Amino acid sequence: MGRDTFNSRLQEGFEISKKWKFNSEYTDANSLHAMGVLPINHGNQPNMQAAYLFNYSGKPWLTQHWAREIMNIYYGDTPHTAWPGDEDQGQMGAWYVMSSMGLFQMRGGAEVEPLYEIGSPIFDKVTIHLDLNTIPEKLLLLRPQIIRKTIDMSSLPN
Numbered sequence: 001m002g003r004d005t006f007n008s009r010l011q012e013g014f015e016i017s018k019k020w021k022f023n024s025e026y027t028d029a030n031s032l033h034a035m036g037v038l039p040i041n042h043g044n045q046p047n048m049q050a051a052y053l054f055n056y057s058g059k060p061w062l063t064q065h066w067a068r069e070i071m072n073i074y075y076g077d078t079p080h081t082a083w084p085g086d087e088d089q090g091q092m093g094a095w096y097v098m099s100s101m102g103l104f105q106m107r108g109g110a111e112v113e114p115l116y117e118i119g120s121p122i123f124d125k126v127t128i129h130l131d132l133n134t135i136p137e138k139l140l141l142l143r144p145q146i147i148r149k150t151i152d153m154s155s156l157p158n
Contacts, residue, residue, distance in 0.1 A: 003057050003058060006057050007054070007057050007058070007059055007062070010050070010053060010054065010057070010062075011062065012039070013039030013040045013050070014039075014040050014050075014051075014066050014069070016038075016039055016040075017038055017039050017040035017041065017042075018069065018073065020038060021073050021074055022040055022041065022042040022043070022069075022070055022073060022074045023038075023041060023042060023043040023074060023084055024038045024041045024043060024044070025043060025084050042070050042074050043074075043084060043092075045088065045091055045092075048091065048092075048095050049104070049106055050066075051063055051066035051067040051069075051070060051119070052067065052104050052106055052117045052119065054066070055117050055118070060118065063117070063118075063119055063120075064118075064119055064120035065120070067099050067104070067119040067120050068119075068120040068122075070099070071096060071099055071100060071120075071122065075096055099119050099120075100121065100122045100123065101121055101123065101126045101128075102118060102119045102120060102121030102126075103116040103117065103118070103119065103121075104116065104117040104119055105117070
């Protein structure tokens with residue numbers, strides 16, 4: 001499959017899934033059946049990287065668009081809507097926290113030198129307090145005025 005076909009299918013999957021808030025729980029079908037037919041089911045961990053796939057296929061603006069759509073539509077602010085899915089070991093909450101900062105690790109921290117995918121931050125400024133005894137020698141600082149410029153990258157080194 002070529003890049004254009006991949007992007008087209010992924011875009012179509014997001015458009016279809018948006019109707020059901022990216023969650024099989026909102027379909028009319030039994031949720032186990034719906035997990036097999038809903039293209040982007042954010043309520044199931046294997047789909048949580050889907051928005052960030054556009055970074056790899058040459059359309060990072062679609063990563064930014066769909067990550068923000070998931071944050072705005074899937075996640076809520078009440079006990080019943082906060083994250084209506086399979087919240088195993090805090091993965092869904094962690095996805096939201098990282099994505100709201102505009103960051104995501106595609107390989108889940110399993111690399112010696114991990115990359116952070118760039119998404120769509122919802123904050124003007126984020127401060128992360130690191131344990132100075134465990135950080136690598138190189139530390140990347142990002143400032144909002146840099147982020148607001150057009151950059152030709154879709155991931156950052158750790």
